[in-house]
Amino acid sequence: MSQRTIRRQIPLALTFIVGIIITANWFIDLTPLNDLGNTITNFNTVMVAFMMGFAGVNILMIHTRRIQKNMSQGNMLDVFFSVLLLGALIIWTAVGIFMGRSSDTYQWMYTNFNLPLSSTAYAATLFYLASATYRVIRARSTETTILVVVSIVVIMGNMPMFVTYIPALMTVKNWLAEVVVTAAYRAITIGVGLGGILMGVRTLLAMETGFLGGTED
Amino acid sequence: MLDLVTLAGIWAVSLYLIYSKREIWIRRLPALDFIEEAVGRAAEMGRPVVCQGFGSGTSGMQSSIAPQIMAGLAVLGHAAKICARHGTMIIASMRSESVVPVADEVLRTAYRLEGKLDEYLANREEHLPWLQTQASMVALILRAKPATGILIGAFWHESIQVAEAFGMVGAVQIGGTGRLYQIPFFAAVCDMNLIGEEIYAVSAYINQTPQMLASMATQDYFKIAGIAFILLGTILATLGMATPLLNLFSW
Numbered sequence: 001m002s003q004r005t006i007r008r009q010i011p012l013a014l015t016f017i018v019g020i021i022i023t024a025n026w027f028i029d030l031t032p033l034n035d036l037g038n039t040i041t042n043f044n045t046v047m048v049a050f051m052m053g054f055a056g057v058n059i060l061m062i063h064t065r066r067i068q069k070n071m072s073q074g075n076m077l078d079v080f081f082s083v084l085l086l087g088a089l090i091i092w093t094a095v096g097i098f099m100g101r102s103s104d105t106y107q108w109m110y111t112n113f114n115l116p117l118s119s120t121a122y123a124a125t126l127f128y129l130a131s132a133t134y135r136v137i138r139a140r141s142t143e144t145t146i147l148v149v150v151s152i153v154v155i156m157g158n159m160p161m162f163v164t165y166i167p168a169l170m171t172v173k174n175w176l177a178e179v180v181v182t183a184a185y186r187a188i189t190i191g192v193g194l195g196g197i198l199m200g201v202r203t204l205l206a207m208e209t210g211f212l213g214g215t216e217d
Numbered sequence: 218m219l220d221l222v223t224l225a226g227i228w229a230v231s232l233y234l235i236y237s238k239r240e241i242w243i244r245r246l247p248a249l250d251f252i253e254e255a256v257g258r259a260a261e262m263g264r265p266v267v268c269q270g271f272g273s274g275t276s277g278m279q280s281s282i283a284p285q286i287m288a289g290l291a292v293l294g295h296a297a298k299i300c301a302r303h304g305t306m307i308i309a310s311m312r313s314e315s316v317v318p319v320a321d322e323v324l325r326t327a328y329r330l331e332g333k334l335d336e337y338l339a340n341r342e343e344h345l346p347w348l349q350t351q352a353s354m355v356a357l358i359l360r361a362k363p364a365t366g367i368l369i370g371a372f373w374h375e376s377i378q379v380a381e382a383f384g385m386v387g388a389v390q391i392g393g394t395g396r397l398y399q400i401p402f403f404a405a406v407c408d409m410n411l412i413g414e415e416i417y418a419v420s421a422y423i424n425q426t427p428q429m430l431a432s433m434a435t436q437d438y439f440k441i442a443g444i445a446f447i448l449l450g451t452i453l454a455t456l457g458m459a460t461p462l463l464n465l466f467s468w
Binding site: 007023027047048051052054055056058059061062065117118121122124125128129131132135136144147185188189190191192194195196197198199200201202203205207208209210212 | 221224227228231284285287288290291292294295314315317318322323326342343345346347350351352374375377378380381382384385395397400402404405406412413414416417418419420421426428429432433435436439440443
């Protein structure tokens with residue numbers, strides 16, 4: 001079997017078959033078809049688990065190499081971070097596999113490590129927003145000037161200090177949100193929905209090959 | 218029932234346009250044209266290109282954002298080919314583990330097509346880090362100091378952090394997402410943008426085959442139909458006669 005068949009034609013054929021079955025399963029209430037659809041969905045779950053393993057190996061390879069490189073260059077702080085990451089990966093995996101995700105140990109680790117770290121990273125968004133706002137406020141074109149003016153109106157409309165003295169700000173803010181923004185969002189939603197469906201059609205017809213790395217012909 | 222009819226209609230119109238071989242014109246997408254220039258800039262500066270945005274958390278190829286991920290991967294393939302040609306390092310990081318093997322294949326194919334597969338295989342781990350959190354993404358950008366950042370795909374609140382991190386290291390940014398609430402962030406921060414469904418046009422725009430262009434035209438025809446229904450609904454609702462239309466849409 002040629003490389004082209006293995007790398008291109010088989011994946012495209014599988015994509016078509018699986019796509020047609022899953023689409024038909026959504027619309028047609030037929031027991032054998034529904035069973036087949038459920039089997040494929042379950043198979044997908046198993047495949048994702050394998051992919052998780054692949055990604056774990058990827059991390060191990062990257063950081064093993066990084067530790068070696070940084071050790072030779074004397075970057076001990078980077079070595080420490082890589083060791084910490086690999087240690088966390090191994091401990092979390094071991095606890096998850098041997099004690100289960102609902103075990104007290106796993107939950108303790110989740111509550112005391114993952115949750116505060118995630119919250120911190122999420123909270124940091126504020127500072128990035130402030131920095132982004134500063135960049136945007138330097139109006140460079142007509143579009144950005146409109147964006148800046150609208151932003152200022154909306155910000156002021158959300159602040160009682162301004163709304164108390166200029167009640168019209170609230171009306172303008174609400175009109176912007178309910179008419180202008182909603183209209184734009186609906187237009188984008190329709191476009192994104194249609195685009196997604198067409199992307200699916202192209203994928204099933206083997207025209208969309210971007211996810212396989214593009215066209216070889 | 219209406220969704221089935223719509224889907225069947227999309228298939229029918231799409232296939233009709235594909236096989237009728239009509240000449241179809243699509244407008245320019247400056248953000249995609251800009252990729253070549255942005256990669257060239259990275260090559261001149263001797264700095265890498267970082268491509269991000271392939272799903273988030275557990276949302277990957279098996280979720281409703283899969284079309285956006287596939288659009289991101291198409292851009293990755295396109296950018297990787299240009300990078301391979303110029304000898305520029307491309308780093309593709311993703312949050313969803315299910316995208317790692319697919320991105321690997323995309324990069325591998327792009328380098329193979331440019332006759333530089335050995336170069337990719339020798340540095341594969343550097344090309345393909347799997348990063349789970351936005352903090353890791355920001356750290357990667359600050360460490361690698363890319364000259365170009367490409368953010369196409371599904372993004373959540375990390376969009377602004379990542380885009381700002383690119384701004385901090387002086388990278389030019391090309392952003393695009395179908396996620397409504399992230400579009401304004403990209404519009405504000407990125408140098409070039411793909412808005413909403415434009416990200417799905419990537420493959421068609423790059424390859425410009427009659428079949429791809431036909432599917433783009435189908436999308437536009439259905440958009441026109443959508444606008445027509447909106448106008449019709451507005452008029453009927455104003456006249457108090459919208460019930461038949463509402464019944465049609467709840468069919």
